[in-house]
Amino acid sequence: MRPLPLLVAACAALAMVPALPAEAAAVPALLCQGSCTIPGGVLPGFLPPVSVVTSGSAVTWVGSDAAGHLNVENALLPDQLATCFEASYAGASGATVVFRLDAGSVVAEVDGRERTCASAQPLAGGAAVLTYACIIHALTMKGALVIIP
């Protein structure tokens, strides 16, 4: 695996994802290997993070403000029951979601329950991108996960 070319390709692909604001492509990518935390919040200056997640890593969102949040698979879907995960969090306390690639699809596991993320888009090199948003603050709290093999 050559991580750098894959990352460049992933960022170029992210710019074409309609659910993601254009400024997201300018945010430095966070790298998640094994486990990591990803920030979320509504304070001024928050930019939707783009996180590169190696398959099988455990993601925990942490709040950078005093509000409660609920991240789901692309919240712009008309049917939110279609989400492959729900991650509620407030401050440093939040649910953990394991994301992995399975034959080109993205699978999310929460508390042993696995669901396929139907909105994930394939990228070059066997990677995939999954956009998400907080359903409470869907206008500003968005982000993307680039899942890599």
Ligand SMILES: [Cu+2]
């Ligand atoms: Cu929120």
